[in-house]
Amino acid sequence: MPLWIHILAALALDAVCGDPRRWPHPVQAIGRTALRLEVSLRRRLDDGFRAGLVTVVVIVGGSALISAALVYGAAAIHPLLGDGLAIIVLYTTFAGRSLSDHARAVQQPLLQRDLPAARVEIARLVGRDTDQLDEAEISRATVESVAENTVDGVTAPLLFALVGGPVAAMTYKAINTLDSTFGYKTERYQHFGRAAALLDDAANFIPARLTAFITIPAAALAGLDARNAWRILRRDCHNHPSPNGGQIESAFSGALHVRLGGENQYFGQPSFRPYIGDADQALSAWHISASLRLMIWTTVLITLFGLVGRSLFTAFCSGSLIP
Numbered sequence: 001m002p003l004w005i006h007i008l009a010a011l012a013l014d015a016v017c018g019d020p021r022r023w024p025h026p027v028q029a030i031g032r033t034a035l036r037l038e039v040s041l042r043r044r045l046d047d048g049f050r051a052g053l054v055t056v057v058v059i060v061g062g063s064a065l066i067s068a069a070l071v072y073g074a075a076a077i078h079p080l081l082g083d084g085l086a087i088i089v090l091y092t093t094f095a096g097r098s099l100s101d102h103a104r105a106v107q108q109p110l111l112q113r114d115l116p117a118a119r120v121e122i123a124r125l126v127g128r129d130t131d132q133l134d135e136a137e138i139s140r141a142t143v144e145s146v147a148e149n150t151v152d153g154v155t156a157p158l159l160f161a162l163v164g165g166p167v168a169a170m171t172y173k174a175i176n177t178l179d180s181t182f183g184y185k186t187e188r189y190q191h192f193g194r195a196a197a198l199l200d201d202a203a204n205f206i207p208a209r210l211t212a213f214i215t216i217p218a219a220a221l222a223g224l225d226a227r228n229a230w231r232i233l234r235r236d237c238h239n240h241p242s243p244n245g246g247q248i249e250s251a252f253s254g255a256l257h258v259r260l261g262g263e264n265q266y267f268g269q270p271s272f273r274p275y276i277g278d279a280d281q282a283l284s285a286w287h288i289s290a291s292l293r294l295m296i297w298t299t300v301l302i303t304l305f306g307l308v309g310r311s312l313f314t315a316f317c318s319g320s321l322i323p
Contacts, residue, residue, distance in 0.1 A: 001079070001080075001083040001086075003161075003162075003165055003310075004307050004310070004311075005083075006083065006086045006087050006090055006161075006165070006166065007090060007158065007161055007162070007303070007307070008303075009087045009090075009091075010087050010088075010090035010091040010093075010094060010161075011094060011096075011158075011299075011303065013087070013091040014091055014094040014095070014096055014097050015096065015097055016097075017091075017097070018097035018098045018101055019095065019097070019098045025092060026063075026089075026092050026093075026170065026173065027092070027173060027177050030059060030063060030173070030174050030177045030178075031177055031180075031181050033059065033062075034055060034059050034177070034178055034181050034182070035181065037055050037058060037059065038051070038052075038055060038182070038192065041054055041055055042192070047191075048190075048191030048192040049191045049192070049194055049195065051192055052182060052189075052191065052192035052193055052194060052195045052196060053195040055178070055182075055192075055195075055196070056175075056178055056195045056196050056199060059174055059178055060171060060174045060175055060178070060199070062174075063170055063171055063173070063174035064167055064170065064171040064174070067089055067166060067167045067170040067171070068167045070085050070089065071085050071086050071089060071165075071166055071167060085166075086165065086166045089166040089167075089169070089170055090157075090161055090166045090169055092170075092173075093157035093161070093166075093169040093170055093172070093173045094153065094154055094157060094158070095149065095152075095153030095154065096153060096154045096295065096296075096299060098153070099145075099146060099149045099150075099153050099154075099295070100292050100295070102121070102124060102125050102145075103125070103142050103145070103146050103288050103291070103292055104288070104292070105121045105124075106118055106121040106122045106125065106138060106142045106288065107142070107285045107288040107289065109121065110135055110138060110139065110284075110285035110288075111285050115133075115134070115135065115138070118135075118138050119131060119133055119138065122138050122141050122142060125141070125142065125145050126141045126144075126145055127266065128141065128264040128265060128266055129264075129265035129266060129267065129268065132265075135283075135284060135285065136282060136283040136284065137283075139283040139284055139285060139287055139288060140258075140260060140262070140283045142288050142291070143252065143253075143256065143258065143260065143283065143287055143288060143291045144249060144260050146252075146288070146291040146292060146295055147248045147249045147251075147252040147253075147260075147291065147295075148245055148248060148249065150211060150248060150294075150295045150298060150299070151204060151207055151208050151211050151244070151248050152176050152204070154295070154298075154299050155207055155210070155211040155214075155298065155299065155302050156172055156176070156203070156204055156207035156208075156211075157169040157172050157173055158299075158302065158303060158306065159206070159207045159210065159302070159306060160172040160203075160207075162306045162307070162309075162310050172203055175196075175199050175200050175203045176200055176203070176204075178196040178199070178200070179193075179196050179197055179199070179200035181193075181196070182196045182197075183196050183197035183200060201242070201243055201244060204244040205243070205244060208244035208245075208247040208248055209244075209247050210302070211247070211248055211298060211302060212233055212237070212247040212248045212250070212251040213233075213251075214298055214301050214302045214305065215229060215233075215248065215251040215252065215255065215294065215298050216229050216230050216233070216251065216255075217301060218294055218297035218298040218300075218301050219251075219254075219255035219294060219297075221297045221300075221301075222255070222290070222293040222294045222296075222297045223293070224255040224256060224290060224293075224294060225254065225255055225256075225257060226255065228254040228255065228257060229251045229252075229254035229255035230251075230254070231254055232250045232251070232253055232254025232276070232277050232278070233247070233250045233251045233254060235250070236250040236253070236254075236274075236275075236276045236277060237250045239261065239273075239274035239275065239276045240261070240273065240274065240276065241273060246276060249261075249276050250276050250277065252291060252294060253276050253277025254277055255290075255294055256277075256281070256287050256290055256291065256294075257277075257278070257280035257281045258277055258279065258280070258281055258283050258287055259275055259276065259277045259278055259279040259283075260275070260276040260277055261273040261274055261275040261276045261277075262275060
């Protein structure tokens, strides 16, 4: 069964099923294993950076080896079993449905003017303090999360899958999970999490930029402002602490005509991010729906362009496109 069928089947599974809460998930296993390894390596290595680097090598390498053993081992038993495992592995790397469900769980109480319930839901989605957020700030946090996770949870694993199949997608997922676990500029992880953060920045460098570019035609299909998305992307793509986060957030903010960034609170401490976009509209629950439409159309287009591009590249390498 060709890779494109694996990818489409996995995306369809994610769209229909999402992440069932009671089912075991590789990302949870990777995160728990990484935390256990952190405790062990900190005892054995007195250098925080070296301990973090060893953790990255073990977790990323182990994730790649285990996923390869599962997929290729199953294929050796029977081709259909290999196809099934490949689809399941790919399915677990996508998080579009889960992201949509979380965002809508925030939006629903906002529409009902139930700020306390909305604050509880947004706390499941972001790491900042949420107990004092108003509707605009809750909406901003949700839109920012949808934008960033469009790359982390959908397009980046998809692009890795197009290049290297389910093993590459799971390897990316391990990298991204380590950054989510250790990539904080706190006293505890300033050195230990540096390797994880740097590797995640490298892994997302191309996917973030490709996704931001594809967001422009996607904005037109979603009924949003493609021209302004391109304008803000060019102007504000570097207004972010992350070398990659500003790419997609600027495209989203331009398409939605809203301003992202600003002051957040983490454990009671203020943290200011540069502004992205123009405050043409006050952020509200409506922008959550609009950001989800933009995520969906971006996913559709990057899947289409990616599959066509892979097909043309394969045909060229095989000589069928050479006169």
